[in-house]
Amino acid sequence: MKKCADYLQELSDYLDGQLDPQLCAEIEKHVGECTNCKLMFDSLKMTVKLCRESGQCEELPAEFAQRLNQAVKDHWIRKFGKA
């Protein structure tokens, strides 16, 4: 018989919508019956939700953005002769 730990990777795939329908049904059944897996399932889902919400990243430092722009432009001109 499958142990709860065996469901972990499947739980994760299920949350990502990467599981085939038959396994989905099995997971749903187990999660419906097992408090531990239900809690794990809910908290993994929340973890990803929070990470997605927090995913925006900072702007490039202004000084670097400027230097980068110039370097890119110079390189472009070396290759194409104009920018």
Place this chain on the structure above:
Amino acid sequence: MDERKLITQAQAGDFTAFQSLVEPHQKRLFALAKRMTGNEQDAQDIVQDTLLKAIDKLETFRAESSFGTWLYSIVLNAGRLHIVHQKRQNMTPIEDLLDGATHQHDSHHLREWRDPHSVMEASEIRRFISEAVDELPAEYSVPFVLRYEDELSIKEIADLLKLSEAATKSRVLRARLFLREKLDSILKIEDSSEKVR
């Protein structure tokens, strides 16, 4: 404008088209490079090298992947040399995370979570998560952020990192479990009955 058109124009020497292609990805490329190197200066060098290399190899770009994914592949290659070998975190063995009920000690008992927004401000949550992700070794955090912040598929990440899909999935899961544990420390609802004991 659609990406393919911009690529054709850039390949013909249109600098503005190239800028439009690159601009939306710069921040993410920089964040990824920082994650790999753990260092702002190296990350800047990598991003610059990446864009120059993208110019050099522009003709070789084929629309099999998106332009963004192509840029990621260049960053990841450049970053590979810089990857810092962070100390491995003490991570709870996967087997211990579930089957909590069978444990003698109850340290891994799962508990219900409070609404995170009732505990912390959105900005605090953001800081907490980004610090937690920073604690992960790059071999776990890079696949994780590619998956959930950059929304790449497991297959795309596996190709980029030259890993099998199974290995990619397991690293993403590992990172996810690690972050879950971190969040658990602030979000779990304490079981009052156990405190009495």
